[in-house]
Amino acid sequence: MLSKLKQAWKIKAVRKKVMYTLMMIVIFRIGTTIPVPGIDTSIIQKMVGGNSLLSLYNMFTGGAFSNFSLFALGISPYITASIIIQLLTVGFESLAELQKSGEEGKKKINKYTKYTALALAVVQALGITLGIVRSALISNSVFFITTVVITLVSASMLVMWIGDKITEKGIGNGSSVIIFAGIISRIPTDVIKISQQVKSGQVAPWVIVILAVVILLTVTGVTFIQEATRKIPVQYAKRVVGRKMYGGQSSHIPMKVNQSGVMPIIFASSLLAFPQTIAMFMGPNAQAFVQKYLSMATEQGFWTYRSIEILLIIFFSYFYTTVSFNTEDISKNMKNNGGFIPGIRPGEPTMDYLNRILTRLTLAGATFLAIIAMVPALTTHYMKVNMSLAGTSLLIVVGVALELKxxxxSNLVMRSYQGFLK
Known part of the structure; x- marks a missing residue:
């Protein structure tokens, strides 16, 4: 990764992209340190410390929630909106057609996603202000609560804009990079906390050794599953056009074991954090239910949460792969260009064959991803060590780092070709 950064730094266009991404991350981090006025953050920090769901949410916001800063909502409204819109494209033919209608259709889908994100941000801001942090407010007046909600929603839209700009002008997917930056920012706090626990005798040194080994194995496993690819051979038939002969060469279709990357993990974590907000509108019974069955502080809550998380990871792996890898389009393009898979007839048989391979690869990738997510989580849970970089957060960090690499x-290769052509 460092060698790639050194190479990138020598190319002006790529250097600009890297600098732009870093600049946007700095703006995001500044926003996480500016507190919303009129909030007693010490009360919120105690809540976060005693609630595993809030602790997880705080990790994804890079500590912005515990400080109740401007970016306390983070990027979660936009991610949840993306999930909703993508699910609707499967159920509604008009949205599906819009998604397939090129760049203009994608712009409209993106606009609908942003409107949905705005609505969700309002709901989430109201839920947090009226429910979770109400005891930390200096005033319960309608004016003050409205001001806090407007501040949180406006800041959330700014985070969404930052993510868009990173995707458009920087390196990587903006939403993933923001979450990545938030998780990474918690590492120094974790290191200080764990070192203090070791010094005080709360945590034995051998526990840290086991954690380090588990993290190393997890990083290796994620790297393997992210990079693993099955190459489907493709042969192109020879054809004569005028006096020239075309085709006859061979190629391959790269099918990744984990086609969807880290998006299933991000989607699963975002959905699991949302019930806490909804429960705020439904009274103490709903809050107690969420705390009992989704709180990782209790044995029952831990296993319920992790079981749902595994199912969601597998579901979104299949869903996201279906959206991002269209076997019908690939088989049509191959047929139109005289390509075929050896032993498989062009057209529908090719599509069926690719679907079978894709289903098997996705099952293997999703299962492996779910297992890798569980191992660090089980280790930290049963060894009573509280750290941000475990389970899903570790998968996200490694996955996003590999995607950035x-x-x-690809940017370096593209610039090299451009330089060669000049």
Whole structure:
């Protein structure tokens, strides 16, 4: 990764993208340190410390929630909105057609996603202000609560804009990079906290050794599953056009074991954090239910949460793969260009064959991803060590880092070709 950054730094266009991404991350981090006025943050920090769901949410916001800063909502409204819109494209033919209608259709889908994100941000801001942090407010007046809600919603839209700009002008997917930056920012706090626990005798040194080994194995496993690819051979038939002969060469279709990357993990974590907000509108019974069955502080809550998380990871792996890898389009393009898979007839048989391979690969990738997510989570849970970089957060960090590396490489290759052509 460092060698790629050094190479990127030598190319002006790529250097600009890297600098732009870093600048946007700095703006995001500044926003996480500016507190919303009129809030007693010490009360919120105690809540976060005693509630595993809030602790997880705080991790994704990079500590912005515990400080109740401007960016306390983070990017979660936009991610949840993306999930809703993508699910609707499967159920509604008009949205599905819109998604397939090129760049203009994608712009409209993106606009609908942003409107949905705005509505969700309002709901989430109201839920947090009227429910979770109400005891930390200096005033319960309608004016003050309205001001806090407007501040949170406006700041959330700014985070969404930052994510869009990173995707458009920077390196990587903006939403993933923001979550990545938030998780990474919690590492120094974790290191200080764990070192203090070791010094005080709360945590034995051998526990840290086991954690380090588990993290190393997890990073290795994620790297393997992210990079693993099955190459489907493709042969192109020879054809004569005028006096020239075309085709006859062979190629391959790269099918990744984990086609969807880290998006299933991000989607699953975002959905699991949302019930806490909804429960705020439904009274103490709903809050107690969420705390009992989704709080990782209790044994029952831990296993319920992790079981749902595994199911969601597997579901979104299949869903996201279906959206991002269209076997019908691939088989049509192959047929139109005289391509075929050896032993498989062009057209529908090719599509069926690709679907079978994709289903098996996705099952293997999703299962492996779910197992990797569980191992660090089980280790930290049963060894009573509280740290941000475990389970899903570790998967996200490694997955996004690999994706950034891949994008840097593709940018470097593209610039090299441009330089050669000049």
């Amino acid at each position: 891949r994008q840097l490489e």
